[in-house]
Amino acid sequence: MSGSLLVVAPPGPATAVLAAVRARLAGEGWSVGAPEPFDAAVVDAAGLLTAGAALDEVLAALARALERVGEGGAVVVLGDAIVWSPGAERRGPPGRRSALAAVHAAVQEAAVAHGPRGVRVNAVVVGGLGEEGSPPLLRGDGPAGVAGAVAFLCSAGAGFVTGETVAVTGGAVFR
Amino acid sequence: VNDPSSRAAGGRRPFDGKVALVTGSAGVGIGRGIAEQLLRLGASVVVSDRSARRVAEVEGELAEEHPGRVLGIPMDVADPDAVREAVQAVGELRGTLDVLVNNAGHPGLAGLDDHDPDRWRHVLAVNLAGVADVVAACLPILGDGAAVVNVASLAAWVPTASAQAAYVAAKAGVVAFTRAAAIELAPRIRVNAVAPGFTVTAYTAGLLAEGRFDAPVDAVPLGRHGRPEDVAAVVAFLAGPDAAWITGETIAVAGGHGMRS
Numbered sequence: 001m002s003g004s005l006l007v008v009a010p011p012g013p014a015t016a017v018l019a020a021v022r023a024r025l026a027g028e029g030w031s032v033g034a035p036e037p038f039d040a041a042v043v044d045a046a047g048l049l050t051a052g053a054a055l056d057e058v059l060a061a062l063a064r065a066l067e068r069v070g071e072g073g074a075v076v077v078l079g080d081a082i083v084w085s086p087g088a089e090r091r092g093p094p095g096r097r098s099a100l101a102a103v104h105a106a107v108q109e110a111a112v113a114h115g116p117r118g119v120r121v122n123a124v125v126v127g128g129l130g131e132e133g134s135p136p137l138l139r140g141d142g143p144a145g146v147a148g149a150v151a152f153l154c155s156a157g158a159g160f161v162t163g164e165t166v167a168v169t170g171g172a173v174f175r
Numbered sequence: 176v177n178d179p180s181s182r183a184a185g186g187r188r189p190f191d192g193k194v195a196l197v198t199g200s201a202g203v204g205i206g207r208g209i210a211e212q213l214l215r216l217g218a219s220v221v222v223s224d225r226s227a228r229r230v231a232e233v234e235g236e237l238a239e240e241h242p243g244r245v246l247g248i249p250m251d252v253a254d255p256d257a258v259r260e261a262v263q264a265v266g267e268l269r270g271t272l273d274v275l276v277n278n279a280g281h282p283g284l285a286g287l288d289d290h291d292p293d294r295w296r297h298v299l300a301v302n303l304a305g306v307a308d309v310v311a312a313c314l315p316i317l318g319d320g321a322a323v324v325n326v327a328s329l330a331a332w333v334p335t336a337s338a339q340a341a342y343v344a345a346k347a348g349v350v351a352f353t354r355a356a357a358i359e360l361a362p363r364i365r366v367n368a369v370a371p372g373f374t375v376t377a378y379t380a381g382l383l384a385e386g387r388f389d390a391p392v393d394a395v396p397l398g399r400h401g402r403p404e405d406v407a408a409v410v411a412f413l414a415g416p417d418a419a420w421i422t423g424e425t426i427a428v429a430g431g432h433g434m435r436s
Contacts, residue, residue, distance in 0.1 A: 111431045115396025120431075128420070137361030138422055145420020152412045160405035162397055163431040171361055171422040174354055175435070 002029035003039025008065050010051030017126055018044055020143035021150050028151060037070030040154040045103045046080040055099040059106050066110055072118040074154045077107050081127025081173035088133055104165055111163030120162035122153045128172030136170025188217030189415045194269050196221040198252055198309060199279030201233040204376035205326060206278035208403025209410050210237065216411055219244040221265050225251045252279045252305030262312040271318040274414045277306045278326040284387060286338035295341045302345035310356060317364055322414045325349050325368040327425055333433030335373060336388045350425050357423030365422040367413040372429025374401040396431030
């Protein structure tokens with residue numbers, strides 16, 4: 001499956017994860033940016049929060065993205081493993097962990113609200129990539145791994161997966 | 176068929192040349208769906224189940240469409256000696272395993288008001304101890320980079336029938352076992368699970384019809400019940416290269432029913 005893809009991310013250079021996601025989906029034939037309504041959207045909530053967006057701005061960005069995805073489409077929200085890492089609040093700005101938790105709740109609300117029109121909404125908890133936090137159990141290319149998971153969640157293979165949060169952390173963080 | 180995971184550069188399929196063992200795959204439900212999906216994606220599949228007769232039948236049926244890539248090996252996962260013997264046969268006939276799917280299970284509907292200790296232990300033996308027995312038996316033949324996928328259940332956190340306590344406890348055990356095994360076997364082997372919600376098979380449709388099971392479709396945000404192929408697609412993802420950065424995880428395949436916080 002491929003189609004048109006909306007990417008919602010802060011302006012400026014893409015993170016390694018977002019660059020890998022874009023490259024992977026473009027390689028599968030997804031067309032980024034048009035036409036609308038979109039067949040899928042990737043909302044980099046963790047990136048928006050890092051760039052200084054307030055929680056209500058991130059939730060509004062998710063709501064706008066959902067409106068722009070057509071029937072049968074898929075939305076994938078990128079979170080951060082800090083949400084399941086008590087004590088890791090030192091990473092990132094204050095309030096980041098609670099904001100991410102709210103984003104995950106919003107993903108579930110959206111899955112219920114948009115399920116009847118066949119739109120699936122899922123989140124990826126990204127982790128195990130940096131120097132901080134627990135080391136991953138696996139060895140390998142973390143950003144490519146995140147991209148693989150996002151590609152799957154956008155695909156028909158994930159057609160019965162919605163409201164779900166998938167840990168893509170190399171085993172660094174469990175729910 | 177439109178799944179990008181079935182497509183790869185040069186027409187290669189993601190599981191070409193790979194060998195998979197799927198327990199509980201000679202029935203009418205999820206296990207058989209998983210075997211069929213892995214075959215479509217190129218794998219050689221060892222079909223396994225308790226009934227030697229059913230294994231032989233399904234081996235024959237699947238081999239018609241996928242000649243040379245189907246092997247049937249009977250195995251009762253509740254019997255550790257039988258598991259060791261069956262896995263030894265798999266190793267002798269197929270060599271190294273790339274994918275192990277622990278799907279064999281038993282619904283074990285039994286109420287606490289009618290508690291039978293032997294039945295309770297049997298449900299745990301099939302659904303939980305059997306998973307550990309098969310994983311342990313397979314360790315010598317699981318190759319580097321192999322993937323284990325366990326079939327847990329949404330019931331691990333959302334019991335959907337009464338008289339299901341043993342099954343629910345066992346499936347919650349599978350979710351926890353999946354994490355523990357992921358830690359123990361990393362980085363050589365990834366271990367993940369799927370948690371299907373109510374999935375329509377000939378068997379579960381019968382339970383619904385008999386009123387032994389309640390699965391209101393309006394509790395499912397996507398507005399339908401699951402199908403074996405829904406689960407099989409997620410199993411194939413977790414078993415394959417796109418899940419290379421995922422271990423210890425359980426993915427619900429339930430159309431949004433019973434979401435975890």
